[in-house]
Amino acid sequence: MAHEHTADDHAHDDHHDHGPAHGWRRWVYATNHKDIGTMYLIFACVMFFVGGLMAMVIRAELFKPGLQLVDPQFFNSMTTMHALIMIFGAVMPAWTGLANWMIPMQVGAPDMALPRLNNFSFWILPFAFTLLLSTLFVPSGAPAGGWTLYPPLSLQGGDSFPMAIFAIHLMGASSILGSINVVVTIMNMRAPGVGLLNMPLFCWSWLITAYLLIATMPVLAGAVTMLLTDHFFGTSFFSASGGGDPVMFQHIFWFFGHPEVYILILPAFGIMSEIIPTFSRKPLFGYDAMVYATAAIAFLSFIVWAHHMFTVGMPLAGQLFFTLSTMMISIPTGVKVFNWTATMWKGSLSFEPPMLFALSFLFLFTIGGFSGLMLAIVPADFQYHDTYFVVAHFHYVLVPGAVFGIMAGVYYWLPKWTGHMYDMKLAKWHFWLSTIFVNVLFFPQHFLGLAGMPRRIPDYNTQFADWNMVSSIGAFGFGLSQLLFAYLIFSSIRGRANASDKVWDDATPHGLEWTLSSPPPYHSFETAPELK
């Protein structure tokens, strides 16, 4: 008997979308949070290798004194593009990918609150980075004035200048829209019983990060819009010859730039607070304190910007204010490090790859934090400013900090996403090689900076030769080690041993994501889960 379709059948179909579209439509028209999260993560991975190749060019040129591989203009383009790609193309999209995958599953929502906006946020990115990377092929070369885009230098960028400015606008729009989606999802889509003060700390750290993004990305957009009008429409916001003030650009830029550092690192704090309790087999020590510490770091990040500009010159009161406010950040950060350590204290620790990366993060990020304290002291900063000491400092924060945080998160949740466990032994090899080489790469840069080697130069005095060679060897080793990471992800997608629903069965993972199957169903929670 033929089945007659009724209005009720259509209503039934509307409520049960049975799975993903097939072929390219699944990805181009994606509204599913997992599909969009996957696209973000793949995009970030590609950009990580593109930015990494640029780092290899930089370290190859610096392997020994003298100019051997590239001309100085191209070298400066490499440093500028490496930074822009790693910050906006690799780390930020990786965090957004993790947020897309995990936040709906952790708060018990069926999807992100605004799925179409989510699709739009992602698809802006490939266009933005195609535009940015295409500047490598314009006659004037890619932007070479540093990622900070200080005028008047950045205004001399030739044809690439407006392309880079437009690309930055697009990246900013993507970040703002993605952040709005995160805030709206967490504030409105939590399942019953998932309260603000019992949701996973990854959600908390992302919620605070999203607020930071919404407040600061428009500031960067405003700054580069003013640069654009200075260049093309005869305004003089930053042009001294027209009565403008180039130092104002630095103030505006760093009002964005310093919170940006925390945008890159706060989600890693959230991931640490997930992983360390799991593999310590203990609840997190001081949940509430962790939330308040994250919020305090975010607040303080708005009032420290001028510590990047001590050498520009400012009144003594300004120097004191920015020194003290910067040092105050160490208090909530110290609370976090103390709480992670206290979580491990007398715990039953095991050292799976996510935990290894978390421990490495804890030690090495703290080294970056300590060198940051040194840079906060005005007379010391006068010596260190624009030297390789600064390069070592922020790379310790961003590589074993943000990047290891991402890797820890991927190793933690990858079996949940794919349904397959990765090769644990190979992942430990990846950890050890990364941790050893990242120190070989960046620790000698402290010595170079303290000895006076300036940053952003393709050639240097022979007195710096030895440590530069060591640093370059570390860079090549670190770069090659990351091929293992790509292989492990690929092999987990292709399938090895099946992962259980809880994945880390002999540890104690908490959270709603572990109640779902591995891999989770296409629509995570069709009915709101009950939090026990």
Next chain:
Amino acid sequence: MAAATSGHDDRKRNVRRTALWLGLVAVAFYLGFIAMGVLRSVH
């Protein structure tokens, strides 16, 4: 059933309202900083 629909509508309204407010905050920061630049160059 009616209560469930009303809850769904409420959530939809809250989602839109939150998104709109956050969008306005972003626009305010963008225009505000440009306005500050304009005011500073006027003086």
